Amino acid sequence: MSATVVLVDDHAMFRSGVRAELGQRVDVIGEAGSVAEAIAVVTEKRPDVVLLDVHMPEGGGLAVLEALGPALPDTRFLALSVSDAAEDVIAIIRAGARGYVTKTISADELADAVARVADGDVVFSPRLAGFVLDAFQDSPVAPAVDPEIDQLTPREREVLRLLARGYAYKEIASQLFISIKTVETHASNVLRKLQLSNRHQLTRWAVDRRML
Amino acid sequence: MSATVVLVDDHAMFRSGVRAELGQRVDVIGEAGSVAEAIAVVTEKRPDVVLLDVHMPEGGGLAVLEALGPALPDTRFLALSVSDAAEDVIAIIRAGARGYVTKTISADELADAVARVADGDVVFSPRLAGFVLDAFQDSPVAPAVDPEIDQLTPREREVLRLLARGYAYKEIASQLFISIKTVETHASNVLRKLQLSNRHQLTRWAVDRRML
DNA sequence: CAGCGCATCAGGCACTCCCCCGAGGCGCGG
DNA sequence: CCGCGCCTCGGGGGAGTGCCTGATGCGCTG
Incomplete structure (x- = not known):
């Protein structure tokens, strides 16, 4: 039960090498040497994994991904690059x-x-994953800190976070090792300071601020 | 030249186990059993890596990261969690x-x-990395239309939409020109069909599916 | 020390949520 | 016509929510 693979690389010699080396361990069911060919072959063969060269004429691996990705949710793409x-x-x-x-x-x-x-994991060469995390942390589109949130005490912020995630008072009390009554007090303070009237609005408030 | 490590976990027995198992291969130079203690110990010891439990009282690993992360750019944090x-x-x-x-x-x-x-790489348990990539991409890899939603009647879908947006039963009843009791019936059917237990989970369910 | 903010907890109360039961009307297909 | 799904309501009740008043202790600051 090895995974089915389609190789996409504009260098025939490289494809040949990969095929020779990998032939024993995965099932190479197709190859493509250009973006157009890749789209055709992958669409036809429906492999588990597409081994995709990044730098090719006509847009490279990116063009292939943009053309095929949304249409083939069950196919995973693994980028393979000199860069x-x-x-x-x-x-x-x-x-x-x-x-x-x-x-x-x-x-x-x-x-x-x-x-x-093929098994659903995510794979990176060492160090490359760090690039993604850095971009991920910079990405929050709206840092936009509200003035209201500064009025919250640390404990209130903690309760806010759990409230927004849909935990009941009782569950929050258990997680924070305090009584339900204390949770109610914090929750009430949070709602008042944020000028909200119930926890449903609070959930929407948190969603708007990408806290979930 | 093994890496220096500080262990942060509220269970002393677990710390002891980690220390025993890891002692040969890394240099455990400190431990902490609470958020406050972690902040103090890490600030003093300046380890290469902080092994950080996620679920602890007083905010858990998140609180430690938020307090220390920006101040210690040379210290790497590795989350260690049951979750x-x-x-x-x-x-x-x-x-x-x-x-x-x-x-x-x-x-x-x-x-x-x-x-x-410690060496600058990024490490994930298998499959967990996928969560980060999904959050990173605007378009989730798994659009995954739920079969459950097909079981909903048109009226139930309408109520679901308003429920997820945080409207109270009374408000939904006004908007749809029906009685509160009817709204309750629809809401109950929606929760049952989606296998959810309350409207907070329903809000999160809707958020996950970009319905808001 | 006195005041103040913060976190902790209590009793009580009105309200909402969610589920249980039941019921009637409406339209559609066998 | 009869069954069935859908929509419409009702009573009742247990659990959860939100707010009120009031209380204690802790640490910080003037």
């Missing part, structure tokens, strides 16, 4: 790839990476 | 942790994870 540049990694991941490895990888490691991606 | 919930993973990573592993991990794997984080 270890942060912008390449981020662009590919943002487009929906489930991993990014560089071509310095060994055959064993690549076979393992393909298997893991 | 494999997406919200926990995303919150911790957004707060600046460089990895997240569950407590089901073996001692060898944990030692390896610590070493890799």
